[in-house]
Amino acid sequence: xxxxxxxxxxxxxxxxxxxxxGDLDGVMQRCTPEATISQDPALPWGGHYVGRAGIxxxxxxxxxxxxxxxxxxxxxxAGDRVVQQGRTRGTVxxxxxxxxxxxxxIWTLRExxxxxxxxxxxxxxxxxxxxx
Numbered sequence: 562x563x564x565x566x567x568x569x570x571x572x573x574x575x576x577x578x579x580x581x582x583g584d585l586d587g588v589m590q591r592c593t594p595e596a597t598i599s600q601d602p603a604l605p606w607g608g609h610y611v612g613r614a615g616i617x618x619x620x621x622x623x624x625x626x627x628x629x630x631x632x633x634x635x636x637x638x639a640g641d642r643v644v645q646q647g648r649t650r651g652t653v654x655x656x657x658x659x660x661x662x663x664x665x666x667i668w669t670l671r672e673x674x675x676x677x678x679x680x681x682x683x684x685x686x687x688x689x690x691x692x693x
Contacts, residue, residue, distance in 0.1 A: 600680040
């Protein structure tokens, strides 16, 4: 990512780094107590999650279903949001199927902390891999 990195982008990058280290406390420290996560409810980890207990539930379902890594192709601040676009690559734990799927994450920050995040992926492609 070329150019100046904003505080908001840096905060989101710190969350990705903490998540992939398995540091859920590091993720929580950068979120408001009432932060929300939303993703397509058709996915096994999808739905709407609220607060720190919700974030923990989302992470447990996600990590229990797939082993994945997000690769950033673009990440930038847009007002009070950070938009991250890239790919999620990994393996389905149940069947060993591999995937490489486009994704986009939209993070909303308030007073330097994440208040909301919306995760978007090609749900049809992910569901096909999960079912194979």
